[in-house]
Amino acid sequence: MRHRLVPRHEVLSKEEAEKLLKFYNVTKNEIPRIKKTDPALKDMDVKVGDIIKITRESPTSGVAIYYRVVIEG
Amino acid sequence: MNLDELPKSIRERLNEMKGSERKRFIENYKKALVVPGEAVGTVAAQSIGEPGTQMTLRTFHYAGVAELSVPLGLPRLIEIIDAKKTPTNSIMTIFLNEKHKKDKEYAEKLASRLQERLLSDVCDMRIDVQNRELIIETRDKDAKKILKKLTGSEENKEKFIIKKESLSELKKMKNKLEKKKIRGIKGIKRVFVRKNNDEYVIYTEGSNLKSVLNLEGVDKFRTTTNDIFQIYETLGIEAARNAIIEEAKKVLDEQGLDVDIRHIMLVADQMTVTGEVQAVGRTGISGAKESVLARAAFEETEKHILNAAIYGEVDNLDGVAENIIIGQPIPLGTGTVELAIKEFPFNLERRKSRKKK
Numbered sequence: 211m212r213h214r215l216v217p218r219h220e221v222l223s224k225e226e227a228e229k230l231l232k233f234y235n236v237t238k239n240e241i242p243r244i245k246k247t248d249p250a251l252k253d254m255d256v257k258v259g260d261i262i263k264i265t266r267e268s269p270t271s272g273v274a275i276y277y278r279v280v281i282e283g
Numbered sequence: 284m285n286l287d288e289l290p291k292s293i294r295e296r297l298n299e300m301k302g303s304e305r306k307r308f309i310e311n312y313k314k315a316l317v318v319p320g321e322a323v324g325t326v327a328a329q330s331i332g333e334p335g336t337q338m339t340l341r342t343f344h345y346a347g348v349a350e351l352s353v354p355l356g357l358p359r360l361i362e363i364i365d366a367k368k369t370p371t372n373s374i375m376t377i378f379l380n381e382k383h384k385k386d387k388e389y390a391e392k393l394a395s396r397l398q399e400r401l402l403s404d405v406c407d408m409r410i411d412v413q414n415r416e417l418i419i420e421t422r423d424k425d426a427k428k429i430l431k432k433l434t435g436s437e438e439n440k441e442k443f444i445i446k447k448e449s450l451s452e453l454k455k456m457k458n459k460l461e462k463k464k465i466r467g468i469k470g471i472k473r474v475f476v477r478k479n480n481d482e483y484v485i486y487t488e489g490s491n492l493k494s495v496l497n498l499e500g501v502d503k504f505r506t507t508t509n510d511i512f513q514i515y516e517t518l519g520i521e522a523a524r525n526a527i528i529e530e531a532k533k534v535l536d537e538q539g540l541d542v543d544i545r546h547i548m549l550v551a552d553q554m555t556v557t558g559e560v561q562a563v564g565r566t567g568i569s570g571a572k573e574s575v576l577a578r579a580a581f582e583e584t585e586k587h588i589l590n591a592a593i594y595g596e597v598d599n600l601d602g603v604a605e606n607i608i609i610g611q612p613i614p615l616g617t618g619t620v621e622l623a624i625k626e627f628p629f630n631l632e633r634r635k636s637r638k639k640k
Contacts, residue, residue: 212517216519216522243553244519245559248520249518249519250521250522271292272291278520278558283557
């Protein structure tokens with residue numbers, strides 16, 4: 211589904227996810243979450259524990275990248 | 284400083300600069316960055332809170348489109364922050380797709396199809412107590428169809444009679460029939476078509492994003508509602524975050540208040556961290572804090588302290604409120620840094636002895 215309010219969602223590969231967690235020195239429990247049933251993930255193949263890379267359009271910095279971990283729900 | 288990490292717009296501007304100007308620009312940029320340990324949450328709360336005191340308290344004004352009443356000002360802001368499931372007056376802005384956006388007739392046709400019509404809107408219903416009958420009179424075609432099916436009559440007449448044994452059954456039947464939808468979309472009470480910058484836009488009172496987005500001729504990219512919970516349900520958590528920012532900014536701008544959007548973005552981010560929209564307050568963010576003392580200091584003190592005692596909760600004293608309560612320096616600003624001791628004086632002896640071996 212494409213909508214003005216929905217930014218781009220992508221699944222990170224395993225290596226990318228590990229690199230990210232290492233870079234920020236965090237565990238998966240410490241980053242923001244997104245539900246597995248979220249409408250924005252409908253067309254994507256996601257598992258619980260995957261990390262979603264969200265490319266937001268930010269009014270302050272042009273493009274901002276945000277990460278969320280997929281949780282049950 | 285790694286220039287690749289800079290936002291694109293800043294990088295582009297940097298590329299145009301040279302020498303001392305460039306140096307000064309980078310320096311100023313660094314100065315403007317928020318330093319680690321800054322109390323961004325507190326600053327955001329105050330930056331939204333203070334202008335909030337200047338807002339008009341009662342502004343149920345008629346905004347944008349004439350006939351639609353939307354809560355504005357403080358009531359609306361509170362609605363957004365409290366993540367209310369059903370706003371007092373929701374409004375949809377329905378755009379038409381490329382093909383139909385300049386077609387007035389099409390817009391009006393679509394608009395008339397949107398409006399929710401209940402059986403009670405087009406029928407005259409009454410109960411004849413003496414004969415134990417429910418008498419329904421109508422001229423509406425769709426209503427007739429439904430009633431025909433229900434009563435099983437073949438004739439094309441305007442009066443339908445339903446017989447039941449008891450009065451209470453009749454009442455039940457009447458209540459059920461009154462709420463029966465004959466056409467339109469659930470929740471949409473009134474519809475208007477307006478010309479807006481060369482295209483026809485449909486505004487509705489009441490909203491139902493999911494159903495409207497599935498309609499033909501609707502621009503699925505731009506059509507929105509001001510009901511944040513509906514956006515969350517149909518478009519997801521990121522869309523809800525964007526909607527919170529947009530709606531809050533709109534309210535503040537309308538009142539002529541200049542609040543930096545970063546503060547609103549922070550609030551929106553916090554409201555959506557868990558993957559669903561949380562209110563700010565004891566039912567949401569503040570109530571989900573880890574520290575017992577911080578929760579007790581906020582609202583419902585007895586409840587939190589009692590529960591903490593029952594379940595044996597432990598407070599790690601990581602936050603601000605709990606450290607103020609016990610009289611310690613708070614972990615903010617320079618207080619974020621903790622004392623760390625190098626191995627040096629303690630393990631020196633051991634290391635020496637290891638070397639000897």
